[in-house]
Amino acid sequence: MTRSSQPIWAGQTEGRFFTRIEVTTMLNGAMLSVPLHVVTGRNPGPVFGIVTNTHGDEFLPTIAIRRFINELDTAKLSGRLVIVSVANPMATANFGRQTPEQHGRTDLHEVYPGNPRGNTTQMIAAAITDKVLHHVDALIDFHSGGSGGRLQARVDYNSKTPDELKHKNLALARAFGAPFVHENEFAGAAAHYLNSRGIPAVNPEVGGAYLGPEHTRLYTEMMISGLAGMMRHLGMLDGAVKPPRQLHFDLRARREIRPKNSGYLVSHFERPEDLGKLIKGGAALGEVIDLYSYKVLEELTAPCDGYLFFSRYSGAVGGGTQAFALAEAAASRWLDERHLTK
Ligand SMILES: [Zn+2]
Known part of the structure; x- marks a missing residue:
């Protein structure tokens, strides 16, 4: 696959690095930027991308990923994790799913690969596409419940891919270890765009916000063990992948x-x-x-x-x-x- 330019993390050695990708200026005078965490392992390996808060009110993965990368021993890591912790900061600032702007197409989940001369939502997608998506070997776009509490624990993958990639997507989805794997519609999603370039990418959809301490802990731990499972599957961490019994269903069964x-x-x-x-x-x-x-x-x-x-x-x-x-x-x-x- 051709890579459009040198990635931001080119030359980074073992350790952790944080930066912001500039998108555009906002009416309040501040720069709209997208945060990027890079965790580089001691050994070479794949680049695994994680995007969260594509829908701005899906906060639980934030806490799980923060804990996961803080506990991660980079001496045992092969390759690199690149994490966009808040993909849509304007939606997050508004406690909502979508960008508050006076145009259509305000759901970041539907506008990939974006357009640098489009509306704000499309500009955000274009920045993430250019700086992150074009430089990863696998990706998850991590979703969760928003303001209404809900039970869910599955990984969705794209139904519209050639068989070989579908198998890769399914194996990555299974390695997360959730009880459900769902073949879903992905038009306009980051994972769909990456799939169109032959790169495996799937979407976990786990738990939600404001669930209370017990359920929050349970889902946070599921997310952390899921990330470790996917990274073992990708050869970034040692250990075998052992998913539980998993039910597969497609859109006809939904x-x-x-x-x-x-x-x-x-x-x-x-x-x-x-x-x-x-x-x-x-x-x-x-x-x-x-x-x-x-x-x-x-x-x-x-x-x-x-x-x-x-x-x-x-x-x-x-x-x-x-x-x-x-x-x-x-x-x-x-x-x-x-x-x-x-
Ligand atoms: Zn979502």
């Missing part, structure tokens, strides 16, 4: 349960151990209560037999929001050793 009405969702599935449960078709998942009249507006039930892979905690929901999601049992499959090859 069944979302979205309330028609806005209100207070009373969720019947709020514990991490509920993830992966086989739910019978017709079983009650939760109900939506009207904030005004206190009446039950709607009962939410499972549309088919399926494995629970997404569940929202009790709290306010807007009509049309994904409240629960099942991997339809009849259309999903358990993965085995054969899918672990590099």
Whole structure:
């Protein structure tokens, strides 16, 4: 693969390095820049890119990655980790998913490879593409739940790739060790763009913000062990990759349960151990209560037999929001050793 220019980290020796990639000036007079952490190992190896806060309110990976790189012994690291800790600072400053700007296309997750003469969101994508994406051998775009608490623990990979790359994506996704692997739609995502250049890239989607101390700890640890698993898979750390039993499902098997009405969702599935449960078709998942009249507006039930892979905690929901999601049992499959090859 051709690389457009020397990477920012060219010449960096073993150790840690932090810089900022300038994007544009903002109306408040400050420079909009994207933060970049580089951790260089003692031994040569691949460049593994991690992008987080593509959606500005997905904070949990921040804490997990910070701990992971602080504990990482660079003497035992082969290659380099390059981490964009906040891909969309304007969205993050706004506590929101998307860039607050007066144009369309404000979701950074949909505009890659971006455009240096486009809107602000496209300019951010173009800077990350030029300075980071064009210089990595593998990438994860790390997602998590935002302001509403939710249960989820899966790695998504792109359905629209040639078979050889699909196998590489699947093996990288599995090495994270989450209970679910999901073949998903990726148009406009950083991982989709990298896949179009033949580079493996997948998206973990784990936990969320404001989950309370116990669940936060559980998901943080899952993220940390997932990163280590992926790096073992890439040959950056020693050790074998041993994923647990994992369910694979594609978009045809994805069944979302979205309330028609806005209100207070009373969720019947709020514990991490509920993830992966086989739910019978017709079983009650939760109900939506009207904030005004206190009446039950709607009962939410499972549309088919399926494995629970997404569940929202009790709290306010807007009509049309994904409240629960099942991997339809009849259309999903358990993965085995054969899918672990590099
Ligand atoms: Zn996201």
